[in-house]
């Protein structure tokens with residue numbers, strides 16, 4: 001049995017007039033994240049972690065933001081595509097763990113829904129999906145509310 005770990009990171013800027021989507025869950029807030037797709041930074045970090053663990057590059061390579069096909073794209077669908085790409089190389093997903101760094105809004109009430117949603121998308125049981133939220137005590141771009149970031153690690157296995 002072979003195991004690989006992968007790391008992913010993403011950050012997006014807040015902008016008024018957009019929905020805030022994290023892990024495929026719409027979080028009520030006065031702003032959303034700016035991006036070509038739905039700008040779901042959590043899904044993007046997880047997608048990059050899966051691709052990274054399988055040595056498949058990153059989502060910019062597979063789903064370029066210059067391609068109109070991905071405009072407003074549902075990032076949960078993109079995440080599922082990344083899993084399929086890894087599976088095509090014989091990899092199975094073992095678990096995922098992620099941190100969303102965000103000062104406002106408070107994400108705690110939505111974390112469980114995000115984890116459940118991601119588990120459904122990735123065919124993982126609830127114990128194999130972890131999502132956490134952190135503030136930066138006001139420091140940096142997340143602290144000032146300019147944007148938020150997400151970090152993710154995944155483990156893949158294959159025979």
Ligand code: MG
Nearest residue numbers: 010039041044
């Ligand atoms: Mg992104």
